[in-house]
Amino acid sequence: MRECPYGDKCYRKNPIHFGEFSHVHLDAIYEKGNGSGSYDIPAKYDSEMILAQLKLLEKLFPKDGAKKEKEENVSGSKPPVTAPVNSGSSSSRPSNNNPSGSSTSRSAPPQDTSNLAKKQKMNAKNIRDYIPVVVEKGGMAKKLERAAPYNMFLTAITDSKPTHSEPLSVTFQEILDESLGEIESTVQINFMVDIGWLLGHYYFSGILDKPLLVLYGDESPEILNISKLKPQVTTVRVRMPTPFATSHSKVMFLGYTDGSMRVVISTANLYEDDWHNRTQGLWISPKLPALPENADTGAGESQTGFKQDLMLYLVEYKISQLQPWIARIRKSDFSAINVFFLGSVPGGHRESAVRGHPWGHARLGALxxxxxxxxxxxxxxxxxSSSIGSLGPNVQSWIQQDFVNCLKKDSTPVGKLRQMPAFKMIYPSFGNVSGSHDGMLGGGCLPYGKNTNDKQPWLKEYLQQWKSSDRYRSRAMPHIKSYTRYNLEDQSVYWFVLTSANLSKAAWGCFNKNSNIQPCLRIANYEVGVLFLPRFLTGEDTFPLGNNRDGVPAFPLPYDVPLTPYAPDDKPFLMDYLQG
Structure with a gap:
């Protein structure tokens, strides 16, 4: 059994993780205890967290058999590839047969058909041992219908029970729910992909044998050889033009047996922690039926041009395995989509006569x-956002000159003298993180560093606390990224963006103003988001804020308003606090 890479800083409370990884500090405490909840926990540890982890060890490795179980896990043979039992993760693997086929899984004898069916039934019943928040199957279609017209959800938070039943909370399993359609194939485009965790969810959804294409940005040893173990899985790493660029988009395509498909755009990576105690956002499209064979080339487009923008974005990857899906999108009816596709792709981009600005904050400004x-x-x-880039020596240098200058735009006739609107940035403070469900380790999804922060001390006066009591997520640190303008006086939201893009030049782009020709927008990353504009969703000028208005549901902001500015003694959470 492999040692947990987090060592004694591991804060996980999921049985999957403890069935796959060993923890020297926990084993030492466990061996000395009596196995009935009485342990001598050193003062340097969080006793509540350690005790919860020891309880998991008691359940997974009862005292008499603990050593034997662990030895079997190390020396056992590979499980049958056709009979995975549990989900797994590079930071959380199943304690029994691993869907990724990892050699660290426990041994499993050959099984006949009846024994296999029996075991599958047993493990389906025990899904709660491996997935912290489980919602009854079959209800996602109605939940999505009730979420109209926005179709925007936040992920359920393991340690916040009210989110488990909140109408606009969603789990990964629900995205694959059979009520949305019978899945025949899928695509996952993401930055961090834990292939074992992902395939575990596919197993519990009954689609492990369906074709899956994975495009990923962050290297993962487990993903490299998965196609040898699971021939239905194709994985492609997205190669970036520069070392500091990131394939950061988070998109799913779900293809159904009736020829229809669905698009999901989210802020969550595909691994356990991001779906545990972190606030994430998702937009789920309506079902997009196949067009008739004789349909015109331009048929099935939405009022927002979503279909064309999505295809142009996918073409930028220059990955052949995406071609069948680009063709499928072209032959699908996207007319029910009411949001705009908002993407970023690496390179230098100039405004064109046909499309205007195609990517990044310039595209948002044009819309x-x-x-x-x-x-x-x-x-x-x-x-x-969940991270902040290097923004320059003052607020004018990029925030105002480039970014806010685009986001301040509206349909006011050209020529009217305009002022620069105020800029506010919601980012968790040290106090927000220390009081989170996972304590200081809750800041693991906030990679903002001291070196960058020290170069932009001006930023603090614009920072706002993370508070989300209305959505039961104040203690669930935000990995979600969002941008908006709203008016508290008349309780209106003018527009809203949900995206993978953090507040950075790499994600949104930076104009090269030294050029003698048309300014060029330089973008480093792949990013994907959606823009909600009232005219296309409700037919009105603004979305209601806080309460429904004339039958139109309030827009579901992920945080509380009015905002809470940093107090004088507050400071932003920095990743360096986890390293000292």
Whole structure:
């Protein structure tokens, strides 16, 4: 059994993880205990967290058999590839047969058909041992229907029980729910992909044998040879043009047996921690039926041009395995989609006569100029992300000159003198993180470093606390990224962006203004998001904020308003706090 890479800083409370990884510090405490909840826990540890982890060891490795079980896990033979039992993860693997086929799985004897069916039934019943929040199957279609017109969800939080039944909370299993359609094939495009964890979810959804294409950005040893063990899985690492660029998009395509498909755009990586105690956002498209064979080339487009923008984005990858899906999208009816596709792709981009600005914050600005209702300049631009890039020596250098200058745009006629709106940035403080469900380790999804922060001390005066009591997520640190403008006086939201893009030049782009020709927008990353504009969702100029308005549901902001500015003694959480 492999040693947990987090060592004695491991904060996981999921049985999957403890069935796959050993923990020297926990084993030492466990061996000295009596196995009935009485342990001598050293003062340097969080006793509550350690005790919870020891309880898992008691369940997985009862005292009499613990040593034997672990030895079997190390020396056991590979499980049958056709009979996976549990989900797994590079930071959380199953205690029995591993869907990834990892050689660290426990041994499993050959099984006949009846024994296999019996074991599958047993493990399906025990899904709660491996997935912390389980919602009864069959209800996702109705949940999605009730979420109209926004179709925007937050992930359920393991340690916040009210989120388990909140109408606009969703689990990964629900995205694959059979009520949405019978899945025949899927695509997962993401940055961090834990293939064992992902295949575990596919197993519990009954689609482990269906074709799966995975495009990933972050290297993972487990993913390299998965196709040899699971021939239905194709994995492709997205190669980036520069070392500091990131394939950061988080997109799913679900293909159904009736020829229809669905698009899901989220902020969550595909591994356990991101679906545990972190606030994540997802937009789930309606079901997109196949067009008739004789349909015109331009048929099935949405009012927002989503289909064309999505295909143009996918073409930028230059990955042949995506071609069948680009063709499928072209032959699908996207007319029910009411949001705009918002992407970033690496390279230098200039405005064109046909599409205008194609990517990044310039694309967002162009859409706002065309479609956003006029907005009073006093209304701030509110940004929120899980990391912050190097923004320059002052607020003017990029935030105002490039970013807010695009996000302030609306359909006000050109020529009117405009002011720069205020800029506000929601980012967890040290106090937010230390009080989170996972304590200081809750900041593991907030990779903002001291070196960068020290170069931009001006940022603090614009920072706002992370508070989400209305959505039961104040203690669930945000990995979600969102951008918006809203008016508290008349309780209106003018527009909202949900995206994978953090507040950084790499994600959104930076204009090269030294050029003698048309300014070029330089972007480093792949990013994907959606823009919600009222005219296309509700037919009105604004979304209601807080309460329903004339039958239109309030827009589901992920955080509390009014915002809470940093107090004088507050400081942003820095990743360096986890390393000292």
């Amino acid at each position: 706002l100029s065309k479609h956003a209702t006029p907005i009073d300049d006093r209304i701030p631009v509110v940004c929120q």
